[in-house]
Amino acid sequence: MDINFKLDAFEGPLDLLLHLIEKNKIDIYDIPIVLITEQYMDYVGKMTFDDLDLKSEFLVMAATLFDIKSRMLLPGKQEDEEDESDPREELVKRLLEYKMYKSISYELKDRLIDSDKILYREASIPDEVEQYRPPIDIDELVGDMDLSKLNSVFNDILKRCNDRVDPIRSKFGRIKKEEVSMEENFKFVEDYARHHKTFSFRKLFEHKKSKVQIIVTFLSILELMKTSKITIIQEELFDDIVVTSLICTEA
Amino acid sequence: MENKDRSLEGVLEAILFTMGEAVSISRLSEALDVTEEEICSAIGKLSDQYDRQHRGIKIIELEGAYQMCTNPDYYEDLIKVAKTPRRYTLTDVQIETLSIIAYKQPVTKVEIENIRGVSSDHAVNRLVEFGLVKEVGRLDAPGKPMLFGTTEEFLRSFGVQSLDDLPTVNEERMEEFKEQAEAEVMQQTTLADVEV
Amino acid sequence: MENKDRSLEGVLEAILFTMGEAVSISRLSEALDVTEEEICSAIGKLSDQYDRQHRGIKIIELEGAYQMCTNPDYYEDLIKVAKTPRRYTLTDVQIETLSIIAYKQPVTKVEIENIRGVSSDHAVNRLVEFGLVKEVGRLDAPGKPMLFGTTEEFLRSFGVQSLDDLPTVNEERMEEFKEQAEAEVMQQTTLADVEV
Numbered sequence: 316m317d318i319n320f321k322l323d324a325f326e327g328p329l330d331l332l333l334h335l336i337e338k339n340k341i342d343i344y345d346i347p348i349v350l351i352t353e354q355y356m357d358y359v360g361k362m363t364f365d366d367l368d369l370k371s372e373f374l375v376m377a378a379t380l381f382d383i384k385s386r387m388l389l390p391g392k393q394e395d396e397e398d399e400s401d402p403r404e405e406l407v408k409r410l411l412e413y414k415m416y417k418s419i420s421y422e423l424k425d426r427l428i429d430s431d432k433i434l435y436r437e438a439s440i441p442d443e444v445e446q447y448r449p450p451i452d453i454d455e456l457v458g459d460m461d462l463s464k465l466n467s468v469f470n471d472i473l474k475r476c477n478d479r480v481d482p483i484r485s486k487f488g489r490i491k492k493e494e495v496s497m498e499e500n501f502k503f504v505e506d507y508a509r510h511h512k513t514f515s516f517r518k519l520f521e522h523k524k525s526k527v528q529i530i531v532t533f534l535s536i537l538e539l540m541k542t543s544k545i546t547i548i549q550e551e552l553f554d555d556i557v558v559t560s561l562i563c564t565e566a
Numbered sequence: 567m568e569n570k571d572r573s574l575e576g577v578l579e580a581i582l583f584t585m586g587e588a589v590s591i592s593r594l595s596e597a598l599d600v601t602e603e604e605i606c607s608a609i610g611k612l613s614d615q616y617d618r619q620h621r622g623i624k625i626i627e628l629e630g631a632y633q634m635c636t637n638p639d640y641y642e643d644l645i646k647v648a649k650t651p652r653r654y655t656l657t658d659v660q661i662e663t664l665s666i667i668a669y670k671q672p673v674t675k676v677e678i679e680n681i682r683g684v685s686s687d688h689a690v691n692r693l694v695e696f697g698l699v700k701e702v703g704r705l706d707a708p709g710k711p712m713l714f715g716t717t718e719e720f721l722r723s724f725g726v727q728s729l730d731d732l733p734t735v736n737e738e739r740m741e742e743f744k745e746q747a748e749a750e751v752m753q754q755t756t757l758a759d760v761e762v
Numbered sequence: 763m764e765n766k767d768r769s770l771e772g773v774l775e776a777i778l779f780t781m782g783e784a785v786s787i788s789r790l791s792e793a794l795d796v797t798e799e800e801i802c803s804a805i806g807k808l809s810d811q812y813d814r815q816h817r818g819i820k821i822i823e824l825e826g827a828y829q830m831c832t833n834p835d836y837y838e839d840l841i842k843v844a845k846t847p848r849r850y851t852l853t854d855v856q857i858e859t860l861s862i863i864a865y866k867q868p869v870t871k872v873e874i875e876n877i878r879g880v881s882s883d884h885a886v887n888r889l890v891e892f893g894l895v896k897e898v899g900r901l902d903a904p905g906k907p908m909l910f911g912t913t914e915e916f917l918r919s920f921g922v923q924s925l926d927d928l929p930t931v932n933e934e935r936m937e938e939f940k941e942q943a944e945a946e947v948m949q950q951t952t953l954a955d956v957e958v
Contacts, residue, residue: 326855327880372880412877419861420854422929423920427852430921432837433822434584434844435829438782440648441636447645451696457723458655465724469665476681572835573816580818580836581843583779589843597842620769622776639768640776646793647777647785 327369328376329413331358336410343410346403348387352380379406495527497534504535508545508560516547516556574600574608575615578632582625588633656696663689664698668720672702672713690714698723770796770804771811774828778821784829784914824917825924850892859885860894864916864928868898868909886910894919 325331335354336343356377364370386402401407504519519532536558539545549556577598582589595602609632613625616637624637636644656664663686666678678686693699694714702715721728773794777785791798805828809821812833820833832840852860859882862874874882889895890910898911912925922928 326858327878329879368881376879409877409879413879416858416861416865416877419865419929420857423861423864424852424854424857426920426922427857429834430919431846432834433921434580434832434837434840434846435918436584436586436779436782436831438780439586439635440780441638441641441644443638443641444636444644444648444780447649449649453697453719453723456656456696456698460656460661460724462724462726465661465665465668468661469669472662472666472681476683572839576816576818576833577836577839578818580832580840583819583830584832584840584844593843598839620772622772622774623779634779636776636780637772640773643768643773643794644776644780647790648780 325358325362328355328373329410330417331355331373332376332406332410333414333417343414344407346407348380348384348403352377352384355380495525495531497531500528500531501535501538504532505539505544505562508539508558509562509564511560512563512565513557513559516558574598574604575612578605578608579612579634582632582634583623586634588628588631590631592630594632657689659686659689660692664693664716664720667693667699667714668716671715672705673715674705674711674713676711678714770794770800771808774801774804775808775830778828778830782830784824784827784918786827788826790828822918822921823923824914827914829918852892853885855882856885856888860889860912860916863889863895863910864912864922864925867911867925868901869911870901870907870909872907874910 325334332351332355335341335351335358336346339350339354341347341351359373359377362373364373383402383406507514507519516536519536520529536545536547536556540547544560544562546559546561547556548559578594581594591602591605594600594605598605609625609627615621616624620637620639622637622640623634626633626635662682663678666681666686667673667690670677670681675687675690678690690699694701697717698720699714700717701712703713704710705713720726774790777790787798787801790796790801794801805821805823811817812820816833816835818833818836819830821828821830858878859874862877862882863869863886866873866877871883871886874886886895890897892915893913894916895910896913897908899909900906901909917923917925
């Protein structure tokens with residue numbers, strides 16, 4: 316046996332088997348299983364494995380070979396089952412398929428060497444082409460837009476626009492920080508009371524739109540009532556509240 | 567080099583093709599072991615051949631160097647492939663802006679912005695570019711802001727005879743909205759009273 | 763297109779030169795508004811012209827796309843100026859794995875493993891890294907294993923025009939082998955019966 320052969324050069328069990336078949340000049344369709352199994356085991360025994368998975372794959376093949384060997388040695392089985400095929404058949408198929416891919420891989424390798432002699436180039440798009448902007452096709456641009464769609468879009472916008480000033484809907488998801496100081500507001504109302512003998516509660520809100528401002532102003536009124544600086548009269552429910560100042564300095 | 571299947575022209579063509587950049591005559595001469603005169607003469611032949619055959623490529627000379635480039639005659643066709651034709655359609659923002667201009671014209675950018683609640687500068691500019699909108703004057707107000715309106719192109723592409731054809735916006739409904747909103751403010755106020 | 767100074771060949775030459783990469787026939791046909799047949803015929807003419815004139819450039823076909831490249835005949839002279847873009851070196855195991863993927867695509871790692879008789883995980887991963895192989899989908903089976911196939915880079919690197927261009931003769935021969943093998947196996951079986 317050729318001991319000098321690079322034992323670890325086999326890629327796998329099929330590779331080793333093919334080597335043995337070629338070396339022994341064996342007809343792949345009629346593998347002398349006893350001889351091949353013997354040689355196979357001999358090689359595997361001499362191989363060193365860094366990779367345990369690879370070793371187990373070689374051993375799985377060894378088991379397959381032993382299985383085939385034993386099945387071939389069992390006489391009479393074929394007589395019971397006429398259609399029972401050669402126990403080697405599956406292995407032959409695998410070897411043939413593997414052999415085919417191996418020969419293709421040699422061919423591809425040659426092609427790789429050939430095509431390595433071909434060079435390509437990077438794209439080089441001229442500035443004039445790069446900077447080109449396509450002319451505008453209005454009809455394409457407008458697409459299936461028409462007047463009624465444009466109209467509904469506009470109505471939607473107006474609606475949305477309104478929603479923004481709508482106090483309830485605008486509160487949803489939109490929290491605006493407002494600078495409302497209770498103290499400042501109180502001073503403002505107190506000051507107002509100093510200069511006005513009687514005034515309308517509603518009039519106080521003339522320039523105050525936000526809810527917070529209204530509440531704060533109302534609290535100021537309550538505070539002034541508590542400290543007896545004003546009195547209020549409301550004739551009817553929901554009527555305007557008439558405020559009478561007790562601290563007015565003006566005639 | 568003197569192979570019947572190969573020529574100096576072919577070598578130079580292959581080199582200039584793959585290099586992309588300009589390659590100096592001296593470098594070519596040195597690498598190929600051919601005089602600079604021979605290089606120039608071969609490039610000249612190649613160039614002439616390109617011109618005569620209306621080739622898609624050409625060779626230009628740049629201060630003692632040669633570079634292969636695209637024949638500008640073919641730029642027009644090149645654009646069709648290089649610039650993947652993009653289908654342009656109006657964006658939602660552009661449509662919105664266009665509808666405001668159509669219904670509110672003449673209108674300033676600030677007004678559009680107030681209605682949409684967001685800056686519409688870019689959209690207006692694009693619409694002007696597209697030729698759907700144009701400047702129609704200036705508002706007599708501080709800063710003399712531009713007023714925008716729709717173009718004839720707009721009328722044509724939307725199949726409108728005149729601006730009067732624009733479907734009317736339901737102004738009444740708008741008023742209703744407003745009243746409703748005000749009513750709600752009042753209600754809120756009352757509620758606030760009760761709560762406090 | 764029918765300008766006396768321009769020709770479809772010239773246009774295609776300009777495009778392939780400029781783009782550098784492979785451009786699909788369908789993209790060319792669509793952009794230039796010319797049938798795919800006309801594109802192929804023009805490319806054919808251009809290619810013949812290049813061959814006849816021993817040009818430095820040539821056009822290769824890659825699965826329904828064309829790409830311009832250098833004529834390999836000029837490689838020796840070319841590398842005196844241009845750097846060889848050494849892309850990768852493939853080991854025998856990698857090429858073997860690649861040939862299985864090329865023929866069996868779309869194929870799972872397990873299938874490759876069954877053919878090679880050894881785990882091919884590492885080889886497949888390296889091929890994906892090199893851009894020669896890519897994931898092309900998932901097998902509708904337990905675990906949804908990845909399916910692998912070859913890339914355009916594979917076609918280019920191996921000078922394969924299309925997957926049909928792979929050495930198919932061998933596959934046919936393979937079929938013959940199989941039939942032959944089966945016939946012989948049957949014969950062998952009979953013989954074996956006798957021998958045993």
